[in-house]
Amino acid sequence: MTHLLLRHRDIPKIDQLEIYRKNGGFDAFQKAVKTMKPEEVTGIVKASGLRGRGGAGFPTGVKWSYMDQKNWPHYVIANADESEPGTFKDREIMERNPFQFLEGVAICSFAVGTKDAYIYLRGEFWQAAAFLDERIKELEKAELLGDNLFGTDYCLRIHTHLGAGAYICGEETAMLESMEGKRGQPRLRPPFPPSYGLYGKPTVINNVETLTNVPLIISKGAEWYKALGTEDSAGMKIFSLSGRVNKPGNYELPFGTTFRELIYEHGGGIINDRPVKAIMAAGASSTIIKVNDKVLDTPMDYASVRTLGADLGSASVIVIDDTFSIEKVISKTVEFFKHESCGKCTPCREGTYWMMHIIERMEAGEDVGANKELLSSVAKQMQNKCLCALGEFATMAVVSGIEKFPEDFTAARIGGDHE
Amino acid sequence: MSLIEKYPQEVKDIFAKYPPEQKRSAVMPLLYLAQRDGGYATREAMQEIGDMLEITVTDVASIVGFYTLFHDKKEGKYRMQVCTDLSCALRGADEFLSSLCENLQIKVGETTEDGLITIEEVKCLAGCDKAPLFQLQSEDGIEYHEDMTLDKTMELIEALKKSGREVKK
Numbered sequence: 001m002t003h004l005l006l007r008h009r010d011i012p013k014i015d016q017l018e019i020y021r022k023n024g025g026f027d028a029f030q031k032a033v034k035t036m037k038p039e040e041v042t043g044i045v046k047a048s049g050l051r052g053r054g055g056a057g058f059p060t061g062v063k064w065s066y067m068d069q070k071n072w073p074h075y076v077i078a079n080a081d082e083s084e085p086g087t088f089k090d091r092e093i094m095e096r097n098p099f100q101f102l103e104g105v106a107i108c109s110f111a112v113g114t115k116d117a118y119i120y121l122r123g124e125f126w127q128a129a130a131f132l133d134e135r136i137k138e139l140e141k142a143e144l145l146g147d148n149l150f151g152t153d154y155c156l157r158i159h160t161h162l163g164a165g166a167y168i169c170g171e172e173t174a175m176l177e178s179m180e181g182k183r184g185q186p187r188l189r190p191p192f193p194p195s196y197g198l199y200g201k202p203t204v205i206n207n208v209e210t211l212t213n214v215p216l217i218i219s220k221g222a223e224w225y226k227a228l229g230t231e232d233s234a235g236m237k238i239f240s241l242s243g244r245v246n247k248p249g250n251y252e253l254p255f256g257t258t259f260r261e262l263i264y265e266h267g268g269g270i271i272n273d274r275p276v277k278a279i280m281a282a283g284a285s286s287t288i289i290k291v292n293d294k295v296l297d298t299p300m301d302y303a304s305v306r307t308l309g310a311d312l313g314s315a316s317v318i319v320i321d322d323t324f325s326i327e328k329v330i331s332k333t334v335e336f337f338k339h340e341s342c343g344k345c346t347p348c349r350e351g352t353y354w355m356m357h358i359i360e361r362m363e364a365g366e367d368v369g370a371n372k373e374l375l376s377s378v379a380k381q382m383q384n385k386c387l388c389a390l391g392e393f394a395t396m397a398v399v400s401g402i403e404k405f406p407e408d409f410t411a412a413r414i415g416g417d418h419e
Numbered sequence: 420m421s422l423i424e425k426y427p428q429e430v431k432d433i434f435a436k437y438p439p440e441q442k443r444s445a446v447m448p449l450l451y452l453a454q455r456d457g458g459y460a461t462r463e464a465m466q467e468i469g470d471m472l473e474i475t476v477t478d479v480a481s482i483v484g485f486y487t488l489f490h491d492k493k494e495g496k497y498r499m500q501v502c503t504d505l506s507c508a509l510r511g512a513d514e515f516l517s518s519l520c521e522n523l524q525i526k527v528g529e530t531t532e533d534g535l536i537t538i539e540e541v542k543c544l545a546g547c548d549k550a551p552l553f554q555l556q557s558e559d560g561i562e563y564h565e566d567m568t569l570d571k572t573m574e575l576i577e578a579l580k581k582s583g584r585e586v587k588k
Contacts, residue, residue, distance in 0.1 A: 085504040085543040116438075123451075123488040124544055124554055126561035159436040164447055164486035167542065181443035181472070183485040199441055240547065242506035248548035284505055284543075318506055318547075332505040336542055342485075 004228075004236050005212050006252045008096035017138050020099040026144050028218035029106045034150050039065075041111040045214060047222035049234030054079055054170070054207030055282060055313040057233075057302050060214075066194035067112045068202040075203040076109045076117040077179070078211055081163055081170035083122055085336060086283035086316035089238040089250050090208035094121075094128045097212070098135045102158065104211030106145065107218055109156050112204050116157055120175050123164040132160050167340035171388050172205040174342065185344040186388040207314075209238055229255035233301035233312075241267045243319035244274070256304075260296040263319060274321040278405070281305055282313025284333045285393030287400040288326065309400075326405040327414050330397045331359050337394035348391030351382040355398060368411045376402045421467050426452055430471075443472050446482055450489050458498070458558050459490040487541070488556065495530040495537035497579060498556040499572075503540050506547035515551035516540060518569050523576075535580060 003009050013019045020026075032041050046061025067074055078101070082090040093101050109117045121129045136158050139145040147155045161179060163169045169178045173187035176198050197203020213235060217225045229235045233255035239262055242248045246268030253262065259279060263269065270276060279295065280286035287310040289295055298304050305312040320329060338352035358375045362368050379395040386392055402409055423430050429452055437444040446468060453464035460468075465479040472479075483489040501519070503512045516527070520538055523531055530537040546552045549565035553572075564575065 082545045083543055086506045086547050087543075088545040088547050091545050118436075122545070123486070124561060124563075127563065130560075161436070161444075162447065162451065164450070165488035165541075166486050178447070179444055180441070181446040181474075181482070183481060199438065242547035242550075243509040248506075248510075250548070280505075316547075318509070320509065324509060328508070329505060332503075332508055336504055339542055 003252050004216055005093060005100075005209065005238055006097065006250065007100065014100075015096060015098055015135075017099060017135070017142060024219060025099055025215075026103055028215040029103050029110070029144070030150055032107050032110050032218055033152055033154050038111050038113055041107060041218065044222050045111070045217055048217045048225040049222075049229075050210065050213055050217060050225065051233065051302070052207055053209035053213075053237070053314065055084070055285075057312070060206060060210055063194060063206070064108070064112050064204055066192070067204060068195045071195070071202050072113075073116070073201055074112050074114045075198040075201055076105065076112060076114045077175065077198065077203060077205045078105050078117070078119040079170060079172070079175065079205050079207045080119050080121040080125065080128075081167075081175065082125075082208070083167040083170055083340075084283035084285060084314060084316055085333075086242050086280065086318045087240050087314050088242075088316075089240050089314075091125060091128060092250050093208055093212050093238075094125070094132060098132055099139075100215055101208055101212045102132070102135060102139065104214040105158055106156060107214050108204060108206060108211055109158075110154060112202075114204075115155050116159065118179065118198075119158065119160045120169070120179060121160060121162055122169070123162050126162065129160045129162050136160075166342070167336075168342045168388075168390055171390065174388070175205065176203065183342070185342045186390075188387065230299065230301045230303075232303040237300075237315050239300065240314075240316045241319070242316070244271050244321040244324065245269065245319050246271055253300075255301040256299040258297050258299055259291075259317070262300065262317060263296070267319070270319070270321050274323060276319060277322045277324070278320040278326065278329070280318040280320070280329075280397070281315065282311050283316035283318065284336055285389075285396055286310060286313065286318075287396045288320075288329065288404060289400075290404045325413055326401045326408040327359075327362070330401045331363065333397040334359055334394065337390060341390060341394070345387035345391065347382045347385040348387070348394065351378055351386075351391060352394050354378055355394070362409070362414055365411060365414070368409065368414060372402060372406075372409045422449065422452055422464060423467070423471070426455075443474060446472055446474070446479060447486070450479075450483065454490065455558050457493055458496065458556070459493050462491075465491075488561075496535050496557060498537045498539055499553050500539045500541040500544075500556060501551065501553040502542065502544045502546070504543040504547075506543075507550035507552070510550040512551045515567070515569065519572060522569065522573060533580070536576060 042064045050060045051057045166184045168174045169184040174184040178184035193203040251266045276291045279289045334355045338356045341352045343349045362371045379398040433448040449468045453460040469476040469479045501516045552565040555562045
């Protein structure tokens with residue numbers, strides 16, 4: 001099957017500008033700038049049904065249309081802070097198909113009237129940032145970025161900005177704070193970034209994968225795009241598959257592909273042919289899904305995964321087999337969120353701290369039954385009380401894991417992970 | 420020698436990225452620049468950054484404290500930062516880290532006697548399909564090493580010992 005996003009897998013050297021252009025690269029941006037009004041571009045993206053790929057699934061064109069037209073300048077930030085355990089798709093796009101991503105940033109910038117766009121990369125993507133800087137220079141040299149593009153009065157510059165190791169900066173308002181040179185702590189919303197964003201100006205923040213879809217949508221049209229995927233979830237999606245599968249990796253598939261197909265056909269099945277015990281569909285922030293045949297045959301689109309009481313999120317599918325205890329899983333996720341909690345709001349700061357302590361007590365064999373109840377109770381008390389989604393995320397695996405796998409929270413099981 | 424004396428062009432390029440009235444945005448890139456010497460930000464460098472951006476040294480230090488890739492203390496020349504999050508743990512990252520520590524005869528957070536390697540445990544590096552993996556943070560920046568084994572890692576460490584410089588994969 002032909003890839004739309006991971007096109008480097010079909011077209012060798014598409015990370016070279018010449019090859020990218022030979023394959024239609026920057027035609028969409030040129031067409032937009034020369035022949036279209038910004039609101040027409042936004043209209044096409046809206047009609048395509050493209051939804052944000054960073055996890056929330058918010059309709060992209062709708063977000064663009066929210067930009068406050070009375071407050072200028074406008075900014076665009078590409079969210080390349082990819083830090084969710086289990087997610088590794090944006091890095092592959094940026095490193096292997098960089099120009100399609102940059103063209104997406106450029107088209108988005110034109111659509112919302114931005115002259116300065118930023119790419120916020122997590123600090124660990126130091127090499128990727130240096131690589132993108134070089135590609136941006138090439139685009140400036142080729143007059144595809146810079147002043148008076150294609151003989152119009154439209155000007156655009158793209159800058160990279162490196163974070164420095166903080167998961168929370170993927171949350172859009174924390175990202176704004178970080179870009180402004182502050183600690184990455186989320187702002188109270190509303191106001192949302194399209195009315196009050198970077199430096200208090202209207203700002204669109206989109207995920208890397210989301211933006212990489214945009215050039216194709218402008219070239220081929222909204223109807224073409226809508227026909228891919230399902231009614232609820234248009235287009236292709238990169239599924240990051242990790243955990244106990246034989247072939248972990250990124251797989252670009254239409255929305256609506258089943259878990260079974262992803263795990264067994266693409267992922268090569270489970271290591272040593274063990275049974276799948278549980279799936280987390282949206283990385284470490286997921287509800288833990290207890291697997292049976294019905295789950296494996298569920299199509300992966302936003303609406304269908306919701307019928308399992310879970311979310312598709314960024315489609316970071318972590319597969320857990322019967323050699324791994326669910327207690328160990330939540331120990332790992334809680335440790336992550338405790339470390340990454342920014343400390344601004346009390347329920348998250350204290351809640352993640354105490355959840356970790358209770359898990360350590362259980363692992364030390366202290367009154368496992370009572371501590372399990374206490375852990376579940378602390379997690380439930382955090383829910384709906386945190387300033388941003390991080391605190392909520394921290395509770396998902398805990399509550400669902402204890403509920404669905406009580407047998408893994410007994411004194412006999414704890415500590416015995418690998419059989 | 421101050422940052423501005425040592426890296427005039429880099430400082431200029433960093434400031435050019437942000438609106439002139441928003442120079443505080445330059446704090447993180449300037450801290451990366453400061454870490455090019457010795458792998459950590461000295462008190463003097465933080466003071467200089469604060470002066471350039473018209474913020475206090477405490478503001479700068481709070482950025483260093485908040486973000487895990489900024490350091491205010493000298494450690495090993497190379498920080499070997501191993502991810503042990505869920506996806507990596509499902510592929511043996513915990514076992515990899517403990518055998519690495521055993522081989523180097525240090526604990527997580529400690530530095531080898533020769534001052535070359537500090538072992539750190541870090542959160543997700545977005546390389547979940549290529550576990551076990553770590554990043555190597557040094558004065559020269561950050562480099563990923565994926566699909567690692569203990570043998571490959573020990574070879575890398577030997578090469579680092581010999582060259583004193585980063586070795587490309």
